[in-house]
Amino acid sequence: MSHTLDPELRRALAARIRYYNEMGIYDFYRRETPGEVATVAAAAAASDAVAVSIQSESREEMSPRKAATVAVPVAVEDNIFEVLAPKPEQGVSDPGKALKIIREDLGDCTRCPLHKQGRKQIVFGVGNPTTDLMFVGEGPGADEDQQGEPFVGRAGQLLNNMIKAMGITREQVYIANIVKCRPPGNRTPEREECETCSPFLMRQIAVIKPQVVVALGAVAAKTLLAMNSSMAQLRGRFYDFKPTGVRSSDPNWDGCKLAVTYHPAFLLRDPRQKGEAWKDLQMVMKELGLKAAKSTT
Numbered sequence: 001m002s003h004t005l006d007p008e009l010r011r012a013l014a015a016r017i018r019y020y021n022e023m024g025i026y027d028f029y030r031r032e033t034p035g036e037v038a039t040v041a042a043a044a045a046a047s048d049a050v051a052v053s054i055q056s057e058s059r060e061e062m063s064p065r066k067a068a069t070v071a072v073p074v075a076v077e078d079n080i081f082e083v084l085a086p087k088p089e090q091g092v093s094d095p096g097k098a099l100k101i102i103r104e105d106l107g108d109c110t111r112c113p114l115h116k117q118g119r120k121q122i123v124f125g126v127g128n129p130t131t132d133l134m135f136v137g138e139g140p141g142a143d144e145d146q147q148g149e150p151f152v153g154r155a156g157q158l159l160n161n162m163i164k165a166m167g168i169t170r171e172q173v174y175i176a177n178i179v180k181c182r183p184p185g186n187r188t189p190e191r192e193e194c195e196t197c198s199p200f201l202m203r204q205i206a207v208i209k210p211q212v213v214v215a216l217g218a219v220a221a222k223t224l225l226a227m228n229s230s231m232a233q234l235r236g237r238f239y240d241f242k243p244t245g246v247r248s249s250d251p252n253w254d255g256c257k258l259a260v261t262y263h264p265a266f267l268l269r270d271p272r273q274k275g276e277a278w279k280d281l282q283m284v285m286k287e288l289g290l291k292a293a294k295s296t297t
């Protein structure tokens with residue numbers, strides 16, 4: 001059964017879920033009839049009028065109401081429940097295996113319009129599944145679409161050099177994008193496309209459990225942080241970050257730090273900003289205890 005949820009309502013519901021996630025609440029139940037509670041996952045294909053009842057183990061803290069209820073009096077979109085339902089990789093302790101499960105779950109994805117706008121393949125992500133450092137860009141370009149790997153074109157070469165300057169190698173980090181299919185003509189991905197695809201990235205982050213995520217460019221930063229600020233406002237500090245809508249299977253991982261810097265493609269267009277980007281990376285290196293590579297020149 002295919003349903004469509006109004007985009008504004010979908011965004012409002014996603015924001016509410018994020019709010020509850022931040023309070024440590026991850027388990028959501030769908031109230032089928034008054035007094036009857038069924039799991040959302042089991043009920044996802046069911047009715048036209050839905051009430052999502054959000055219950056916490058610490059319900060007393062949710063005063064004055066014992067449990068909050070979000071009434072959604074419209075058709076249910078199957079997609080929205082991917083945010084809510086238990087994830088198939090949960091409980092898998094090997095991050096490499098868990099990433100494979102996420103990739104299988106993504107399948108030959110047709111969840112957003114980018115699937116029919118000329119993509120050759122899905123570009124999932126690449127690198128060390130147990131790394132302390134992740135880089136997240138915007139979306140694949142032509143080279144990435146061709147090779148199925150993020151950051152392999154000119155911008156990728158620059159990113160490799162940036163990573164090398166940090167005293168590490170590309171193989172030691174994990175690299176992914178907000179959207180996994182190439183936007184036609186390298187246009188900026190639409191907000192709807194970012195919101196549809198990024199839950200898979202959130203799951204990747206929850207599996208990898210890095211110490212630091214570096215958002216490359218405004219699209220990555222704004223999507224991950226759910227903030228609509230300028231690069232000038234976003235850069236130069238760390239944010240406490242927890243992937244939205246997903247719980248890491250490691251109870252000891254309580255999120256990570258997130259830093260924002262310029263996208264390498266932007267630095268190719270405006271090399272004068274490389275010094276600023278290096279300042280951002282130095283902040284990350286300090287956090288991770290990395291030493292800059294010795295110059296060979």
Ligand code: SF4
Binds near residue numbers: 106180181193197
């Ligand atoms: S961009 Fe993401 S959500 Fe859209 S079709 Fe590709 S994999 Fe699916």
